[in-house]
Amino acid sequence: MxxxxxxxxxxxxxxxxxxxxxxxxxxxxxxVDPMLEAQSLHLAESLMEEMQSVPFNAIADIAPREPQYRDGSGIEALENYRVGAVVWDYSIGGQPGKRIDVDVTDPTGRTLRLTGYRADY
The missing domain is CATH 1.20.5 (Single alpha-helices involved in coiled-coils or other helix-helix interfaces)
Incomplete structure (x- = not known):
């Protein structure tokens, strides 16, 4: 050569x-994107489950905040996430209900929305 x-x-x-x-x-x-999406979904499901387990009249909006344990203390490993919920009143056939939109914003700024419905039964 x-x-x-x-x-x-x-x-x-x-x-x-x-x-x-x-x-x-x-x-x-x-x-890392799939891990962030999975963590966001777990946080959204957790908050949705918590909100649907309270009495119907106690369901209320939650301002965006850091994820928290049930005692109100913050979860340090998830401090860059924001979770919040908006509750909408609706009725189907005269039966009162609520629509719950849970939003989780991950550290990259992407938002995942989980929607659930709760009837007054």
Whole structure:
């Protein structure tokens, strides 16, 4: 091999390596997205379950806040998440009910909404 061929080979390998590393960086950056979505869904389901377990007349809006334990203390590992809920009154066939929209915002700013319904039975 001549020196020119060797330099051309090194340049081609360098370009290929740079493309490979940028692709890997992009994939690695997005690999945490499913974990954030799963955590957001777990938080939303937890708050929805908590809200639907109280008496019908006690269901109320929850301003966006950090996730909390039932005793009101914050969960340090989830301090970058925000959870909140909005309750809407509705009726179906004259039967009173409530629509509960639970919103969870993850650390990247994406919001997941979980909607549930509760009838006064």
């Amino acid at each position: 001549t020196l020119v061929e060797l330099i051309i080979t090194i340049v081609i390998i360098g370009i290929a390596a740079a493309a490979l590393f940028s692709a890997m960086a992009s994939i690695t950056a997005r690999s």
